[in-house]
Amino acid sequence: MGTSRGLKICCGVTAIFIVMIAIIFTILAFTVFKPKDPEITIYPQGLGNIGFGLGGISNLSTANVNVSVAMIVAIDNRNYGSFKFKNATAFVNYRGDVVGTVPIEQARVPAHGKLNISTVAAFMMDRLIANASFWADVLAGSVNLSTDATMHGKVTIFKVFKIQASVPSRCDITLFIQSQSVESICKTKIKL
Numbered sequence: 001m002g003t004s005r006g007l008k009i010c011c012g013v014t015a016i017f018i019v020m021i022a023i024i025f026t027i028l029a030f031t032v033f034k035p036k037d038p039e040i041t042i043y044p045q046g047l048g049n050i051g052f053g054l055g056g057i058s059n060l061s062t063a064n065v066n067v068s069v070a071m072i073v074a075i076d077n078r079n080y081g082s083f084k085f086k087n088a089t090a091f092v093n094y095r096g097d098v099v100g101t102v103p104i105e106q107a108r109v110p111a112h113g114k115l116n117i118s119t120v121a122a123f124m125m126d127r128l129i130a131n132a133s134f135w136a137d138v139l140a141g142s143v144n145l146s147t148d149a150t151m152h153g154k155v156t157i158f159k160v161f162k163i164q165a166s167v168p169s170r171c172d173i174t175l176f177i178q179s180q181s182v183e184s185i186c187k188t189k190i191k192l
Contacts, residue, residue, distance in 0.1 A: 040186040045070040077109040084108040085153030
């Protein structure tokens with residue numbers, strides 16, 4: 001009879017211990033380890049590689065202008081897991097038209113870490129200038145652009161758990177003509 005009672009106590013204590021561990025992991029999963037959206041900021045560095053091309057003297061309608069802007073994309077990872085992503089491309093939009101591309105090379109953002117990525121945005125100025133609203137926006141003093149990118153990769157937590165994730169981001173960028181300054185506001189949402 002003593003053995004049966006001891007077995008019941010052991011099983012009861014083990015069950016309570018397992019339930020407590022499950023509760024603790026559930027609380028941690030919904031609070032501390034809950035994925036937080038990374039903060040992304042874009043810092044344009046200046047103009048470069050301005051190129052003009054003509055389709056021929058007699059055919060000026062095929063003229064094109066390409067401008068590249070060096071920039072730094074700063075990523076602040078506020079999570080307990082690192083994020084390793086593959087090569088991606090951000091598309092720069094002006095009033096619904098794609099007017100540029102920004103290549104983002106693969107990298108690893110450490111847990112609770114920051115990463116600065118140097119890249120170059122290639123603008124297709126002929127598409128930008130062809131938009132009927134462009135010159136009106138320039139005369140008004142500001143040009144509003146947006147970028148869309150999705151970075152696909154893996155989140156690694158404690159160097160053990162690896163989870164596929166994607167981070168779509170959208171940045172609204174305002175170029176102020178008079179002060180020659182730039183303001184960017186980025187929104188991201190991690191998807192596991």
